[in-house]
Amino acid sequence: MYSTELGQLAGQTFAKGHATGNDFVLIADPEAAVELTAEQVAALCHRRFGIGGDGLIRAVPTAKVPGYEQQVTENPEAYWFMDYRNSDGSIAEMCGNGVRAFAHFLIAEGLVDLQIGQSIFIGSRAGIKTITRLVEGYAVNLGPWGLIFEDKAEADSIDSMVKPRGWEQAVPALSITMGNPHTVVALPDLDMLESLDLFVEPEVAPKPANGTNVEFVVPNEPLIEEDGVAQVTMRVHERGVGETLSCGTGACAAAAAVRYWARGTALINQWAVSVPGGVVGVEFRANERGGEDTILSGPAELVARGVIGSK
Numbered sequence: 563m564y565s566t567e568l569g570q571l572a573g574q575t576f577a578k579g580h581a582t583g584n585d586f587v588l589i590a591d592p593e594a595a596v597e598l599t600a601e602q603v604a605a606l607c608h609r610r611f612g613i614g615g616d617g618l619i620r621a622v623p624t625a626k627v628p629g630y631e632q633q634v635t636e637n638p639e640a641y642w643f644m645d646y647r648n649s650d651g652s653i654a655e656m657c658g659n660g661v662r663a664f665a666h667f668l669i670a671e672g673l674v675d676l677q678i679g680q681s682i683f684i685g686s687r688a689g690i691k692t693i694t695r696l697v698e699g700y701a702v703n704l705g706p707w708g709l710i711f712e713d714k715a716e717a718d719s720i721d722s723m724v725k726p727r728g729w730e731q732a733v734p735a736l737s738i739t740m741g742n743p744h745t746v747v748a749l750p751d752l753d754m755l756e757s758l759d760l761f762v763e764p765e766v767a768p769k770p771a772n773g774t775n776v777e778f779v780v781p782n783e784p785l786i787e788e789d790g791v792a793q794v795t796m797r798v799h800e801r802g803v804g805e806t807l808s809c810g811t812g813a814c815a816a817a818a819a820v821r822y823w824a825r826g827t828a829l830i831n832q833w834a835v836s837v838p839g840g841v842v843g844v845e846f847r848a849n850e851r852g853g854e855d856t857i858l859s860g861p862a863e864l865v866a867r868g869v870i871g872s873k
């Protein structure tokens with residue numbers, strides 16, 4: 563199963579990075595010469611037989627990505643495209659932690675020059691995203707969040723049921739898109755959150771068409787701290803990966819869901835989401851199109867570099 567031919571990947575340099583413990587293999591492909599198969603990605607991300615990672619990210623010129631070339635016509639500054647793959651080799655539209663690790667990698671590779679306070683645009687399967695370098699870490703504007711099953715969610719505030727392994731009953735949930743799909747469940751306390759078995763994918767019905775990431779979230783008591791920031795704690799089972807230490811788009815979806823459920827009271831715009839790998843910030847900000855954008859912020863670092871070997 564893991565004796566995949568690495569083909570032209572043999573000899574390719576890589577970096578290993580993470581953002582709040584969500585870890586990635588990162589490769590630069592400036593000539594768009596690397597064609598990745600799902601088997602190769604799964605082999606490289608394997609934690610025993612490979613480098614290990616929740617996903618693999620290829621940095622490739624947007625102009626050379628079939629189907630997405632128009633993004634660089636739309637915005638010539640979106641030179642680099644984040645080609646993101648889950649550890650099982652499947653393609654996902656977006657990765658909020660990955661995009662911060664990606665920006666950090668582009669800087670470290672000397673592929674972009676980005677000073678604190680400056681922003682870059684990047685291409686992605688979820689559209690062009692803006693990343694800003696902060697004193698500590700990066701902020702990415704992931705754009706508007708949305709309800710996946712809009713009519714049902716608006717009528718009932720929930721739209722699906724989720725059953726984690728070992729539970730006798732399913733619990734209500736809300737499905738949210740951040741460019742990629744999420745299904746969020748609120749739990750009453752941290753003991754229940756800690757005891758969850760997320761080794762296997764929770765059952766979700768109805769499930770969004772292309773599968774879903776499942777977030778379990780516990781709002782803090784009180785929800786809003788003196789600084790006006792709402793605090794929640796989250797665990798996640800990621801589509802195409804399994805349980806991870808953090809999920810950036812998942813943190814945004816979790817904050818958006820809790821905010822949606824609490825919409826009868828004041829709308830809270832600043833959120834801190836604690837995950838097993840650290841804390842990320844989520845901000846909901848009105849945009850000039852009359853909607854609201856979702857800004858994810860948090861750290862990112864590279865921990866190693868190497869060369870992919872031939873088997």
Ligand SMILES: N[C@@H](CCC[C@H](N)C(=O)O)C(=O)O
Pocket residue numbers: 584648653654655656657658659660742743775800801802803806808809810811812
């Ligand atoms: N960990 C990521 C999300 C990665 C993609 C996800 N597994 C999916 O299939 O949608 C994040 O930080 O957002």
